[in-house]
Amino acid sequence: MxxxxxxxxxxxxxxxxxxxxxxxxxxxxxxxxxxxxxxxxxxxxxxxxxxxxxxxxxxxxTYENQEELKIICQNNIAPILENNDKMKLYPIFPFNANNGFEIFTIELEPSCNHMSPPHNKGVEEYIIVTDGEIEVSIAEKSFTLKKGNSIKFMADKPHTYRNLTSTKSTFQNIILYFK
Incomplete structure (x- = not known):
């Protein structure tokens, strides 16, 4: 609600x-x-x-209030589901207008293919793979990222996240709206 x-x-x-x-x-x-x-x-x-x-x-x-100090337990966050529940998006640190960013943990089940529409001009995304392997496609280019790999890109182009492996992959998604 x-x-x-x-x-x-x-x-x-x-x-x-x-x-x-x-x-x-x-x-x-x-x-x-x-x-x-x-x-x-x-x-x-x-x-x-x-x-x-x-x-x-x-x-x-997805958030109700801002607090000065908060410890986040992902198990207490109801994920937003996509792609027949093959993608779970956990809003870890919701948007704060003072900081201009938000942070999500995203889990992709095997064969998950999530297409993200372009964001507004100037929006940056930072991806940090914490488990497994994903393919990130930005416009016409594709990049394979394994655990420990990261990528930064301007998110005003269509972009896709794919799990091409047989196990779940997890990554942190940081979206920076302005500097």
Whole structure:
């Protein structure tokens, strides 16, 4: 329900109709209404479309408050699921406007292929593989990253994360919105 409440608050604050939000995000008016009413949980791709279209951070939709000190236990975080539950995204450190970044742990099951739409211009992504091996494709180039490998890229191009192995792969995803 956090996601729906945040979406409605943004829409109301900006005095936008569901039709206008639909045009900005590419998400249907019906789906937006279901999300606002708590009748549907958006997929990762849908939530990215909404965040990008409204020019807000992804994790704005997944956190409730900011604290001065907080210890995070991933087991206590309900993941956002995608690709028939083959991708689990854990919002570890949600977006903080003062810092301009957010951090996720992402788990990809074998054969998971997640396509991420381009983010807004100037957004950077940092990937740190902590377990297994993934392939990251950015525009037309692909890179194989194993445990201990990292990559930084401008995320305003289509990019894909793939697990081509037979075991689960895990990586940290840091998204920097501004400097």
């Amino acid at each position: 956090i996601i729906g409440n945040k979406l409605k608050a943004i829409r109301t604050t900006r005095n936008l109709s569901l039709d206008e939000v639909s045009k900005l995000t590419g998400v249907s008016k019906g789906m937006l209404g279901q999300i606002e009413r708590g009748q549907s949980n958006p997929t990762v791709s849908t939530l990215w479309k909404i965040a990008t279209g409204l020019k807000v951070s992804f994790s704005l939709f």
